[in-house]
Amino acid sequence: MKTSARFTVVLTRPCLVGALGVIALVVGPASANKDPVTPQQLKAYEDAFMEQVRIGDLLFHGDAALAKKMNVVLTTTGMACAMCHPFASDTHPQAFPKYQVSMNKFATLRDMINWCIEKPNQGEKIDSDSDAMKALEAYIYWSNTGSVLVPGKY
Amino acid sequence: MSELDRERRELATVLQRPGVRPDPLLRITRRTFVHRSCLTGAATVAQTFAWWPLLNTIDVAYAAEEPFKFAWVSDTHLYPKSVNTRFVEKVQRAAREVQAMNPPADFMIFGGDLAQLGRANELELGVELLNEVKIRKVFIPGEHDWYYDMGAKWKQLFDKPNWTFDHKGVRFIGLDTVTRGPDYWTVRKMSPEERMDHMATLDGSVAGPWAGVGRDQLDWVQKTLADWDKARPVVIFSHNPLYEYYPPWNFWVRDWREVNEVLKPYTNVTNIHGHVHQVLYNEIGTMRSIGMLATSWPWPYAPEGVPKLTKPMIRADPGDFYDGVGWETLSMNKDRIETQYVMWGRKEVFVQSPPDSSLSQPEILRPRIADQIWPY
Numbered sequence: 001m002k003t004s005a006r007f008t009v010v011l012t013r014p015c016l017v018g019a020l021g022v023i024a025l026v027v028g029p030a031s032a033n034k035d036p037v038t039p040q041q042l043k044a045y046e047d048a049f050m051e052q053v054r055i056g057d058l059l060f061h062g063d064a065a066l067a068k069k070m071n072v073v074l075t076t077t078g079m080a081c082a083m084c085h086p087f088a089s090d091t092h093p094q095a096f097p098k099y100q101v102s103m104n105k106f107a108t109l110r111d112m113i114n115w116c117i118e119k120p121n122q123g124e125k126i127d128s129d130s131d132a133m134k135a136l137e138a139y140i141y142w143s144n145t146g147s148v149l150v151p152g153k154y
Numbered sequence: 155m156s157e158l159d160r161e162r163r164e165l166a167t168v169l170q171r172p173g174v175r176p177d178p179l180l181r182i183t184r185r186t187f188v189h190r191s192c193l194t195g196a197a198t199v200a201q202t203f204a205w206w207p208l209l210n211t212i213d214v215a216y217a218a219e220e221p222f223k224f225a226w227v228s229d230t231h232l233y234p235k236s237v238n239t240r241f242v243e244k245v246q247r248a249a250r251e252v253q254a255m256n257p258p259a260d261f262m263i264f265g266g267d268l269a270q271l272g273r274a275n276e277l278e279l280g281v282e283l284l285n286e287v288k289i290r291k292v293f294i295p296g297e298h299d300w301y302y303d304m305g306a307k308w309k310q311l312f313d314k315p316n317w318t319f320d321h322k323g324v325r326f327i328g329l330d331t332v333t334r335g336p337d338y339w340t341v342r343k344m345s346p347e348e349r350m351d352h353m354a355t356l357d358g359s360v361a362g363p364w365a366g367v368g369r370d371q372l373d374w375v376q377k378t379l380a381d382w383d384k385a386r387p388v389v390i391f392s393h394n395p396l397y398e399y400y401p402p403w404n405f406w407v408r409d410w411r412e413v414n415e416v417l418k419p420y421t422n423v424t425n426i427h428g429h430v431h432q433v434l435y436n437e438i439g440t441m442r443s444i445g446m447l448a449t450s451w452p453w454p455y456a457p458e459g460v461p462k463l464t465k466p467m468i469r470a471d472p473g474d475f476y477d478g479v480g481w482e483t484l485s486m487n488k489d490r491i492e493t494q495y496v497m498w499g500r501k502e503v504f505v506q507s508p509p510d511s512s513l514s515q516p517e518i519l520r521p522r523i524a525d526q527i528w529p530y
Binding site for chain 1 (some may be wrong): 233237238240336355356357358402403438451452454456457469472473475493509512516517518519520521522523524525527
């Protein structure tokens with residue numbers, strides 16, 4: 001009751017209408033989580049994900065123009081990820097994290113992506129939180145949808 | 155049921171009937187005995203691992219007039235030297251080794267995909283590197299060689315994409331399985347570079363089911379074999395396998411039914427093919443089919459459709475550019491053909507236990523999407 005009373009007071013002061021807008025902006029996304037999801041929201045969430053999958057797909061298949069735009073050098077040999085991993089096969093994202101023999105260390109999928117960029121592709125290692133890395137990861141996971149999680153498997 | 159499942163069932167029903175095998179006069183060796191065991195039993199991958207002996211040869215009954223050897227090199231995927239010297243060095247190595255064979259090979263087959271992007275300088279580089287091999291060389295095209303200029307340079311260098319010759323009692327046929335792809339470029343107004351880029355992407359969806367033999371070429375095969383005794387040996391070279399293994403990567407020819415109809419009367423047919431960059435073995439009706447390594451890089455096995463008669467090759471180390479790749483020698487004498495995989499950097503070509511194989515890690519895969527979004 002106390003909160004409502006204060007809110008009413010705020011609403012009655014025209015000079016604070018601008019502040020209300022700010023509050024709505026801050027509270028809006030939080031309260032959206034409390035409401036049943038709408039088809040429009042679902043589509044927006046899926047679109048946000050699929051856009052990353054699309055970007056990852058292009059990078060994975062050697063789209064040089066996009067790599068340049070994203071300021072990454074994923075290869076210098078003409079090799080692209082998909083040349084050894086069609087459909088992102090044999091990437092086995094479901095097996096990470098694991099001890100990765102080729103790196104001689106406990107590794108994540110992002111470590112492995114960077115290893116492939118640096119060794120077979122002879123490109124430049126990318127930041128593990130970069131947009132390009134997230135997109136590559138999104139594509140690899142999406143492409144392996146339905147594979148059973150087996151973390152640690154050789 | 156998916157289209158792929160429907161194809162598989164049809165392939166099994168039509169081509170893998172009980173009792174139908176290549177050459178009934180097959181010499182019984184340990185290896186062929188194992189093949190028969192696999193066929194009559196429920197040969198799961200795990201059982202196949204357990205059943206196969208530690209051999210790296212494939213023995214087939216043959217009736218060649220005198221023993222001889224030939225070599226196979228394919229899938230070199232050359233870029234210009236300015237882009238990539240790794241593939242160049244591997245072709246140089248293969249050429250040196252083929253030339254050093256003792257006793258020498260009677261001839262060398264090049265099984266397609268000499269170039270990566272079909273450019274004239276890539277094809278010319280291939281010719282230059284293979285000049286080290288002084289024995290007779292015959293070429294069939296791969297899709298990477300063809301779709302930049304629709305085979306203009308390839309034909310200038312190597313003449314016809316299909317051919318036949320007889321050698322010491324064996325009829326050899328080189329087939330063209332790549333040039334009859336559906337036209338995906340005209341309505342989309344693609345440049346030659348764009349057309350080639352789509353064709354050069356194994357898991358792309360734009361070029362579609364491009365692998366096929368074609369009615370005209372099948373009629374030519376039928377005519378070529380018309381005067382050949384049906385029990386005498388025939389060896390057919392093709393870039394793609396002549397059966398249905400994994401269509402999304404064109405690990406097949408789309409007219410495998412018609413190919414089988416033409417070859418069915420002949421009981422001693424061996425198909426040697428490239429494109430898959432991996433060890434493969436299958437028996438389809440009365441035909442044996444053997445997959446060859448690339449010199450460039452290995453492809454992983456497809457997530458489904460790997461023939462049960464295939465003993466998988468070992469999982470390659472991506473840090474070693476010479477692993478999982480190489481070339482082959484094929485020896486023929488009066489009662490056998492022996493295929494030896496020359497895999498650089500490995501003593502054991504075949505898996506020794508399930509963890510050696512990428513197939514031990516089941517995966518469910520989805521086709522790519524980005525090439526289906528406008529403009530393609």
